[in-house]
Amino acid sequence: DPTSTSAHERTVQLDKAHVFHSWSAQAALNPFVVAGGAGCRVWDYDGRSYLDFSSQLVNTNIGHQHPAVIDAIAAQAQVLTTIAPATANLARGEAAKRIVDRAPEGFNKVFFTNGGADANENAMRLARLHTGRDTVLSTYRSYHGNTGSAIVATGDWRRIPNEYARGHAHFFGPFAYRSEFWATTPEQESERALHHLERVIQSEGAESIAAVLLETVPGTAGVLIPPPGYLAGVRALCDRYGIMLIFDEVMCGFGRTGSWFAFENYDVVPDLITFAKGVNSGYVPTGGVIISDAIASDFDTKVFPGGLTYSGHPLAMASIVAALDAMENDGIVENAARIGRDVLAPGLAALAEKHPIIGEVRGIGVFWALDLVSDPETREPVSAAVMGRIKSELMARNLLPFLSENRIHVVPPCIVTDAEVAEALAIYDEVLSLDLL
Ligand code: PLP
Numbered sequence: 065d066p067t068s069t070s071a072h073e074r075t076v077q078l079d080k081a082h083v084f085h086s087w088s089a090q091a092a093l094n095p096f097v098v099a100g101g102a103g104c105r106v107w108d109y110d111g112r113s114y115l116d117f118s119s120q121l122v123n124t125n126i127g128h129q130h131p132a133v134i135d136a137i138a139a140q141a142q143v144l145t146t147i148a149p150a151t152a153n154l155a156r157g158e159a160a161k162r163i164v165d166r167a168p169e170g171f172n173k174v175f176f177t178n179g180g181a182d183a184n185e186n187a188m189r190l191a192r193l194h195t196g197r198d199t200v201l202s203t204y205r206s207y208h209g210n211t212g213s214a215i216v217a218t219g220d221w222r223r224i225p226n227e228y229a230r231g232h233a234h235f236f237g238p239f240a241y242r243s244e245f246w247a248t249t250p251e252q253e254s255e256r257a258l259h260h261l262e263r264v265i266q267s268e269g270a271e272s273i274a275a276v277l278l279e280t281v282p283g284t285a286g287v288l289i290p291p292p293g294y295l296a297g298v299r300a301l302c303d304r305y306g307i308m309l310i311f312d313e314v315m316c317g318f319g320r321t322g323s324w325f326a327f328e329n330y331d332v333v334p335d336l337i338t339f340a341k342g343v344n345s346g347y348v349p350t351g352g353v354i355i356s357d358a359i360a361s362d363f364d365t366k367v368f369p370g371g372l373t374y375s376g377h378p379l380a381m382a383s384i385v386a387a388l389d390a391m392e393n394d395g396i397v398e399n400a401a402r403i404g405r406d407v408l409a410p411g412l413a414a415l416a417e418k419h420p421i422i423g424e425v426r427g428i429g430v431f432w433a434l435d436l437v438s439d440p441e442t443r444e445p446v447s448a449a450v451m452g453r454i455k456s457e458l459m460a461r462n463l464l465p466f467l468s469e470n471r472i473h474v475v476p477p478c479i480v481t482d483a484e485v486a487e488a489l490a491i492y493d494e495v496l497s498l499d500l501l
Contacts, residue, residue: 072097072109101128104477104484106464117476117488118466122283123341125319126387126396127477133347136386140378147378149371155381162388163354166324168333173360176352176376180314180340181209183351186370187336188213191275191308194359199268202277203237205285208312217277220285235264237282238291241424241435250291258297270305280326283315286471287433289426295332309334318342319391319478322401322429329428335359344387350380400478404429407482408474411489419496432474438501445470450500457495463488
């Protein structure tokens with residue numbers, strides 16, 4: 065019975081007894097109990113509802129419980145719930161076609177995976193096999209997933225206890241607000257970050273480098289919008305040194321930035337594209353690699369040494385078809401672009417004007433971060449204690465936030481309405497008005 069309080073108690077009890085959670089010491093955990101959701105809201109068993117401005121892990125781009133996607137999963141379940149990856153399956157073909165139709169010219173094949181980490185895993189494998197080289201370069205400010213190579217390609221703290229894969233080196237990507245390069249303008253940041261990358265390529269040995277792996281817009285690291293010319297400059301360096309460029313579009317793809325792919329905003333085309341999350345809003349776990357013809361054709365006669373039992377799982381495939389069709393038919397990507405440009409950009413800028421704790425606002429589409437500082441001059445990040453207080457004050461006002469380090473990530477579903485943004489902005493405003501420091 066979803067309305068009974070005992071459902072809440074039983075959920076907590078079973079969770080504490082038997083569920084081992086991600087990235088956590090287990091004893092002190094007190095997970096938020098969710099009974100259901102719809103659109104931009106989730107609720108608990110007591111009927112209390114929250115505005116979901118996290119999109120969970122920035123993946124419910126189409127919102128919770130989109131009826132067309134639910135119907136498509138149910139319909140596929142009636143026909144065939146699972147089938148081996150070596151078979152030909154109509155839902156799989158239709159999903160792949162819809163994905164490549166949105167990709168640039170020269171991308172015609174999709175390798176499906178179970179999620180984002182193994183999408184990156186296989187993109188790195190493809191780049192290594194294509195180039196005959198070993199090393200993958202990626203940035204310190206990145207997250208690429210929690211499997212063998214993907215976690216070592218990751219730059220943040222999660223790499224360090226997991227460093228068991230070889231053939232990785234890291235560099236600093238651009239981040240003008242917290243520049244590693246003493247830059248004072250975005251243009252200078254871009255130019256110096258490119259110089260640094262070229263020096264890393266040369267120092268690691270250009271002939272050993274298979275790929276540069278980049279989140280087109282680094283997400284968990286803080287919604288780091290690439291400065292002018294940076295991604296084009298990376299493309300040029302990759303071309304000069306025969307290196308494959310992999311764009312990780314797991315978080316930033318499929319509507320998040322107000323376009324189907326984030327790289328469309330920067331007019332740069334990679335060699336491999338990885339995706340997951342927004343492609344079907346996570347209704348069934350899935351992800352994949354979109355492979356350029358030049359790389360895919362290597363495997364016309366050569367065996368591709370990789371596979372997964374659930375590659376192209378029919379329930380996931382049916383959910384991709386329905387999610388992408390609904391996003392197209394309902395103008396959901398356009399909505400994300402409009403909300404970003406006309407509602408979030410001015411709304412968050414107004415908050416920053418009013419609250420000195422907001423050091424910088426950056427973002428695009430429905431992909432924004434508020435970088436919170438204890439001192440606007442030194443840009444000192446606020447403490448974990450301040451972030452903890454912010455989290456509980458936001459939740460107390462029925463807003464489910466996405467917080468990372470010293471930042472509030474403002475990442476609602478792409479279907480978010482003007483009224484829901486206004487509601488969230490009022491809550492952020494109220495909480496940031498408290499005496500937090
Ligand atoms: N790449 C990026 C940019 C991500 O944000 C994530 C997850 O947050 C991943 C890869 C890993 O995806 P998954 O958790 O589906 O394996």
